[in-house]
Amino acid sequence: MRIHLLGGFGEKGRTSLAIESKGYRLMLDAGINTSVSMDDADYYPRVSPAALVATDALIITHAHEDHVTALGWAIAQGFAGRILMGAETARDADMAWAGYAAPADRERARAAAVETLPARGTVALGPFTVTTGRSGHIVGGSWCVIDDGARRFAYCGDVVPESPVFMMDPLPPCDAIAIDASYGDDDVPARERARQVAAFVARHPQGCVLPTPLAGRSLELLAILPEPIALAPDMRESLAAQLAAQEWLRPGIRDRLAERLAAAADWREGEPLPKAALLCYDGMGMSGPSATILPLAERQGHPVLFTGHLPKGSPGDRMVRAGRAAWNRLPTHPTLGENRAIVAASGARIVLGHSCDPATLRALAAHIPLLRADLATGTSLDI
Template sequence: MDIGLFGGFGEKGRTSIAARSGATCLLMDAGIKVGAQGDAYHPALVWAASELDALLVTHAHEDHVGALAWLQGQGFRGRIFMTAETIQEAPATLAAYARPADLKANPFPRGQIEIFEPGETLSIGNMTVETGRSGHVVGGVWFAVDDGSSRVVHCGDVVPDSSVFFMDPIPQCDLVVLDASYGDDPVPGTDRSKAIADWIAMHPRGCLLPTPLSGRSLELIAAFPAAFAIHASMRDALHAQIATQAALRPGMAERLDEKLANAVDWRDGDALPEVPLLADDGMGQAGPSARLLPRAEAAGFPVLLTGHLPAGSPGQSMHAAGKADWIRMPTHPTRPGNVAIWEGAGRPMALGHSCPPADLQALHSHIPGLRVDSRTGQTFKL
């Protein structure tokens, strides 16, 4: 099997990896890189888009699906596979992050997408693709691609120790592509959840927490100790995520339903609330938080950022200026999680996506099978 690294290797963003065997070529994810300019915004197509038989999408965050319209513009005409939840969320992601000309020329192809459920096995050409729940978002999955002689697992974004979502164990394989977003970070999610709750308690007159609409929003709601508000536009999407109970840990749907029912709806133009306020997205790049961050800055309203901050994003600029605090809410594996994934996969060769080289080198000391020289644009034979 030939492996093509189209994006996300030696860098954060534009996650995209291809596997080719015989006459079949699959692409897993097609993301964009927030803050990048020119060609670096989209995947580096090692093989032509017209050669790809299928695109399989792990979930609807911008660094995994934001380049779909662009990929179609490059000549991709293959099959597209998504879960129902990803189909529902992807149009909003593309509206926020796809280049407008690309999206106008290639609108979201809802009617052409083939829907699968996490846990199904797909058959594409001479390959089979096992799928499993990722623990990252509702409808998020990992892929295990098998051509009869080799098996490659693409984790996408996974959270093995999420308190909200369930992750299925990945199978043993010859190559595992780890979600190395946090590098060698050893701090477990429970400690970070407590730190966030403590920070909120220190700001009793209200604060703003920008967050992605899917995934981390539910993690934060579960961690909130008391009353909170949400941007009103988020409520239906949050309800839909909670209703997909198969993705959640036992008892979590009921707990989240109760907390969401008691949350206050906040709308643009309302006074800033005296409780924690959730608004998407997490970087202040799009959605309600793009409007709220400048307002919070002008009013001296406390802001807590809890995820990745791409260079030049509004959230990163506020944090760099000392106008926003940052505590990571883990929605990717920390070091113990990735070690456990690698060992459960049979200690195979490993790559790490979404991680700068120095952090990948630090993680290598705990995962000896991890290659630290992999970069976007490379190919190799498994």
């Protein structure tokens, strides 16, 4: 089994890799890199048209832009194989395509035939048996284990073992694993980060803005924020759809969050910023209602708190660097302790890490000796 690292290794964004065995080529995820412009070659996975033509199938693990947005681009470059993603991912992916894909690529992705990837189950692709499980990161989010009969490779995608909202299924043993290394050696537990985020909101009774991805972290924030809460356009519909997907949620959480959603107010463009915690997407200020709300908040000196990744040069990055917004990570990826537990349980002898820069990966490798911090996008290896 040969692994090709196409994006997201030694960098954040454009997460993608390919697996080859017995003449079959499977690609996992097709993301983009929001740290560069769309006309930069590094915006898309590092894969040639010839390799895309030779790709037999593509699995998309979830609907965030750094995992799904390059689908239409891959089709334009010659990919014509099978496309598999979860039903909820297929439903939600167009929001990422609308915000980050070229218009023609968005239409190609929307027109593509998609097969449903099971939330928990197996599917046969050529010589591979693909096992899936819930990732704990987002409704519709999956991890994948690829087995060719001789070797077993686990791809975590984005996972959250201890999410208070979403369920993560345990991964089976494997020979090699690609872990979600987004946070490096950060080991502050989610409950402490949640307390800090809630305290920020409580300190600003005049209201504040919390940019967030439309799906995933938005529901985590709904769970922890002090009321009152207000919702920018499209946020209520997304939260309701996530709550309807009960299979992906922790037992007992749905009814409590449904009550909080019912109590939240709707904010519309043109209205004054509310005296409430206003949830708006996206989480970086690059698209969606955030692109208009954040300049308004900045002009008025209205408090803003970012809680996730901010690409260099993004509106959120600029505001934080200028002291016009605050930042505090709300964990929607594994902490150090969680990644150590994932690796130990897997029994893997080869460990890769995606979704972080080289320094962050090296910091994590100091605690996980098997982690290959020397591997980066463009590298291939045999397992």
